[in-house]
Amino acid sequence: VFFCYRRGGKDGLPFPTGPCNPTNKVQCESCARVLEDPNNCPLPQDREFITNALARNWQALKFADQELRGEKDIVLAAVRSGGLAIKYASEELQADRDVAIEAVKQTWQVYQKLNKKLRSDSEIAKCATQQDWHSLKYITKDLKTNHDLMRIAVQQSWQSFEFLVLEMRRKRDLALLAVQQSWKAFLHVPPELRNDRELALLAVRQHGQALGLASEQLRADREVVLEAIRQDWRALQHAMPPVKDDKEIVAEAVQRNGFALRHSSEDLRSHPELVASAMKQQWPSVGVAVMPLFPAEDGLDPAFWNGLTDRSGIKGKLRPAVPIGICN
Numbered sequence: 001v002f003f004c005y006r007r008g009g010k011d012g013l014p015f016p017t018g019p020c021n022p023t024n025k026v027q028c029e030s031c032a033r034v035l036e037d038p039n040n041c042p043l044p045q046d047r048e049f050i051t052n053a054l055a056r057n058w059q060a061l062k063f064a065d066q067e068l069r070g071e072k073d074i075v076l077a078a079v080r081s082g083g084l085a086i087k088y089a090s091e092e093l094q095a096d097r098d099v100a101i102e103a104v105k106q107t108w109q110v111y112q113k114l115n116k117k118l119r120s121d122s123e124i125a126k127c128a129t130q131q132d133w134h135s136l137k138y139i140t141k142d143l144k145t146n147h148d149l150m151r152i153a154v155q156q157s158w159q160s161f162e163f164l165v166l167e168m169r170r171k172r173d174l175a176l177l178a179v180q181q182s183w184k185a186f187l188h189v190p191p192e193l194r195n196d197r198e199l200a201l202l203a204v205r206q207h208g209q210a211l212g213l214a215s216e217q218l219r220a221d222r223e224v225v226l227e228a229i230r231q232d233w234r235a236l237q238h239a240m241p242p243v244k245d246d247k248e249i250v251a252e253a254v255q256r257n258g259f260a261l262r263h264s265s266e267d268l269r270s271h272p273e274l275v276a277s278a279m280k281q282q283w284p285s286v287g288v289a290v291m292p293l294f295p296a297e298d299g300l301d302p303a304f305w306n307g308l309t310d311r312s313g314i315k316g317k318l319r320p321a322v323p324i325g326i327c328n
Helices: 029-033 047-056 058-063 072-081 083-088 097-106 108-113 122-131 133-138 147-156 158-163 172-181 183-188 197-206 208-213 222-231 233-238 247-254 258-263 272-281 283-288 302-312
Strands: none
Touching: 047 058, 047 072, 058 072, 058 083, 072 083, 072 097, 083 097, 083 108, 097 108, 097 122, 108 122, 108 133, 122 133, 122 147, 133 147, 133 158, 147 158, 147 172, 158 172, 158 183, 172 183, 172 197, 183 197, 183 208, 197 208, 197 222, 208 222, 208 233, 222 233, 222 247, 233 247, 233 258, 247 258, 247 272, 258 272, 258 283, 272 283
16 A cells, blocks of 8 residues: 655645545545556566565565566466466466466466366366365366366265266265265265165165165165164155065164054054054054954954053053943
8 A cells, every 4th residue: 555645636735535644544546546557556676576575465466567477487476375366477377387286276266267278187177176176167078077086076075976977976986975975965876876775875874764765676675774764764655565564664663653654554554563562652643553454343343442552551541432322
């Protein structure tokens, strides 16, 4: 910031804002404009001075003359101090690979401003991706299938997996790396990998209802379904019909929440032991059970309900039934 210490302008009148000095903290219009045009910059234009200035602040390159901004060693010193200094370099040096690498090492945002040739350089792209996976947005088409580059991105964040091209999302090692970080990456796994048992187990152990994303074959796999239910009983709804008819699996779900009975087969929803277990967890869950096969002539078997109340622990908690004949 420059101050001329004048009290007034050419017209002899004092400045409305007061003297132009650091004590007053006010610049006159002339001093405020002095930095707008680098060609009018009062900084000495010699190599030693500019080099020392760059050691303090990379923006000093903005005020160097055209000749100095075209010298590679000075520009390299600037971008090593701050990558964004590359925008003040000459056009020739902005397209220089060595300068680009040093600039991107300082800040990955420089990568998006580089020309296509430099952005297609795998080493430069790697420098950017190692800092922030969002740089994938700016890589060229030929690098989108670079396995090493994609692995760096996925290692940094599972969220990058969504933005990989299909060919890369089909790579099992990348899918594993992503799903290990978050089950949500399983949402973006292609169909052929949704039949991968290890991937599915990784997902359902984090979020049971990820079972719904697995293939039909895995949704019929007892171990996969059990792991999902242990994480979230509601995962039973995504199991295939044969598994929903498996008493052991349904019992596992019902022990966690009685209303899991809703997702079992019709036969098991009328199984006395399972209904009793469900009622022990949440007695209103009897509402999702299928009424047992009562004798057709009366439609009710008191022994069944008496047995349920004994096993479920709610005996004595229910009000006595009121015969219909004495209701008002």
